[in-house]
Amino acid sequence: MKKKSTCYYIGDKTSAKDIYGEGLFPDLEDLFNCWTNSPKLSIKNTDYLPVYAEVLGKLRGTACTIIEVGVLDGGSLFMWRSWLGEKARIIGVDLNPQANQWKDHGFEIFIGDQSDPKFWAGVYRDVRDFDAVIDDGGHESFQQIVTVLMALHFASKKSVILIEDTQTSLMKSFSSHGEYSFLQYAKDASDILNARHKAERDGEFPGPVNKKALKIFQNVNSIQFYAGIVCFKVDPTLINRGYSIRNIASEAENKDFRHHGYRAAMVNWPLAFEEKEVCVAGKSQEDIIKMLSDKG
Numbered sequence: 038m039k040k041k042s043t044c045y046y047i048g049d050k051t052s053a054k055d056i057y058g059e060g061l062f063p064d065l066e067d068l069f070n071c072w073t074n075s076p077k078l079s080i081k082n083t084d085y086l087p088v089y090a091e092v093l094g095k096l097r098g099t100a101c102t103i104i105e106v107g108v109l110d111g112g113s114l115f116m117w118r119s120w121l122g123e124k125a126r127i128i129g130v131d132l133n134p135q136a137n138q139w140k141d142h143g144f145e146i147f148i149g150d151q152s153d154p155k156f157w158a159g160v161y162r163d164v165r166d167f168d169a170v171i172d173d174g175g176h177e178s179f180q181q182i183v184t185v186l187m188a189l190h191f192a193s194k195k196s197v198i199l200i201e202d203t204q205t206s207l208m209k210s211f212s213s214h215g216e217y218s219f220l221q222y223a224k225d226a227s228d229i230l231n232a233r234h235k236a237e238r239d240g241e242f243p244g245p246v247n248k249k250a251l252k253i254f255q256n257v258n259s260i261q262f263y264a265g266i267v268c269f270k271v272d273p274t275l276i277n278r279g280y281s282i283r284n285i286a287s288e289a290e291n292k293d294f295r296h297h298g299y300r301a302a303m304v305n306w307p308l309a310f311e312e313k314e315v316c317v318a319g320k321s322q323e324d325i326i327k328m329l330s331d332k333g
């Protein structure tokens with residue numbers, strides 16, 4: 038691989054095995070080959086293809102619908118089609134009307150601004166059901182957030198929303214969001230999934246639950262953080278989330294030892310750009326254990 042500016046160029050002879058070594062699996066190998074052989078330019082990060090292969094692999098060969106924000110030279114549209122198969126409905130979204138050229142190659146194209154909710158309402162009026170939304174558009178936090186919110190609002194079946202290049206939340210050139218970055222939004226949204234459990238544990242949580250936020254994320258099963266990608270897994274068909282349930286066996290027979298171990302842990306808190314050792318305390322701070330991983 039040759040390096041030019043911040044980007045490595047993959048030569049003809051670079052194989053998926055060269056990049057992914059033992060981590061290679063069949064969906065990933067195929068995706069890598071479809072990306073390498075796409076007739077048009079596409080720039081990706083080596084971290085992304087394994088995520089796409091893992092999350093979207095089950096759509097291959099099906100009559101799925103995917104929406105990709107960010108078309109540019111069309112490289113990823115061709116990659117998706119050759120990897121997902123001819124039955125897939127592949128829809129590109131871009132602000133640049135030049136993207137319309139890809140209609141001649143069998144792709145559906147919508148021209149508009151991903152940060153405009155009215156634009157999305159029009160897209161989803163036409164598209165109805167989708168299996169995946171993949172955002173490789175402008176990478177500004179507000180654009181990513183609006184894209185997630187509108188996809189969540191219109192999701193009508195099990196689907197995934199993948200936001201690419203989330204490292205922009207940490208980058209100076211994308212910092213106009215201040216404290217309200219996309220990554221912070223996604224991390225806070227992950228707390229909302231846990232706040233669902235408040236319903237039956239009143240008094241335990243800091244205050245009344247934010248019902249508006251709970252409603253927005255009511256169909257989200259999980260929020261997965263990958264290197265450079267956040268994935269929201271959505272399932273509008275699931276009901277009764279957040280309740281404890283117990284099976285039909287008799288009462289517990291054994292003593293619960295949960296308070297018999299160490300009472301605290303000293304850890305390096307995982308701040309991305311600062312080292313900070315903290316004590317994470319249990320109900321009392323006796324018997325602090327220093328994590329072995331912190332020693333080296």
Ligand SMILES: C[S@@+](CC[C@H](N)C(=O)[O-])C[C@H]1O[C@@H](n2cnc3c(N)ncnc32)[C@H](O)[C@@H]1O
Pocket residue numbers: 078079080081106107108109110111112113114130131132133149150151152173174175176180
């Ligand atoms: C990184 S490129 C997409 C590359 C493509 N996905 C690939 O891998 O080959 C980003 C694209 O997003 C588009 N874009 C930027 N801001 C946008 C916005 N607000 N709404 C829609 N598209 C936008 C740009 O016009 C550009 O074509």
